Amino acid sequence: MPQPTPLRPPQPRAAPGQPGRKPQISREDLIAAALRLLGPHRSVSTLSLREVAREADIAPNSFYRHFRDMDALAIALIELGGRSLRTIIREARLRLRPGRSVIRTSIQTFMEQLDADERLLHILLREGNVGSDAYKAAVERELxxxxxxLCADLVRLSEAGGRPIHAPALVATAMTRLVFAMAATAIDLPRERRGEVVEQMVQMLRMIMEGAHVLAEREER
Incomplete structure (x- = not known):
């Protein structure tokens, strides 16, 4: 099983030699400052502009050079988490070994990210439920x-395996929503209990897939 790759937040640039606030700061510095303030049980919606500015060591007004407001920063964090996680899952599939289940490998990789780097994945899992309308819309776009x-993968795998699949776009939606809903619950569980959640998700996803194959085969009769 490939080792989990941490969802790496942007690294802040080194502070200048002179004491006091930084004369220049990048968009990535602000994102990194916000991520340092977040934790497993703290939503991005609880962060204030002044708090992020203080962590980044800048004057609050300097924040507006890179983000319109805190909503814009939060959406950038959500988008960063989505891009990073998609890359990790994609790489896990590319490294898939013969005899390994695509579903199990993908789910295990996804769940292992809860421990590899909690902040970005937790933002994706939590903000879709407790964030503002703008945050929820951003999470929806990532989903x-x-x-x-996933739909493209399902069609490709179906053609390679010689088994048609019914409504692949709907199947992809069902699988994605199931995984994110169950993972949002799993982040609050002790690590030793997450294995149970993985097994449940794998079985449920297999049931969805098998049902989609059966429906497609019935349509062809």
């Missing part, structure tokens, strides 16, 4: 991107 990529 739809996941679904589009």
């Amino acid at each position: 739809r991107t996941f679904e589009e990529e």
Whole structure:
């Protein structure tokens, strides 16, 4: 099983030699400052602009050079988490070994990210439920991107395996929503209990897939 790759947040640049606030700061510095303030049980919606500015060691007004407001920063964090996680899952599939289940490998890789780097994945899992409307819309966009990529994978695997699949886009939606809903619950569980959640997800996803194959085969009769 490939080792989990941490969802790496942008690394802040070194502070200048002179004491006091930084004369210049990048968008990535602000993102990194916000991530340092977040934890497993703290939503991005609880962060204040002044708090992020203080962590980044800048004057609050300097924040607006890179983000319109805190909503814009939060959406950038959500988008970063989505891109990073998609890359990790994609790489895990590319490294898939013969005889390994695509479903199990993908789910295990996904769940291992809860421990590899909690902040970015936790943002994705939590903000879709407790964030503002803007945050929820950003999470929804990331989920739809996941679904589009998964749909393409399902069609490719179906053709390679010689088994048709019914409504692959709907199947991708069902699988994505199931995984994210169960993972949002799993982040609050002790690590030793997460294995149970993995097994449940694998079985449920296999049931969805088998049902989609059966429906497609019935349509062809």
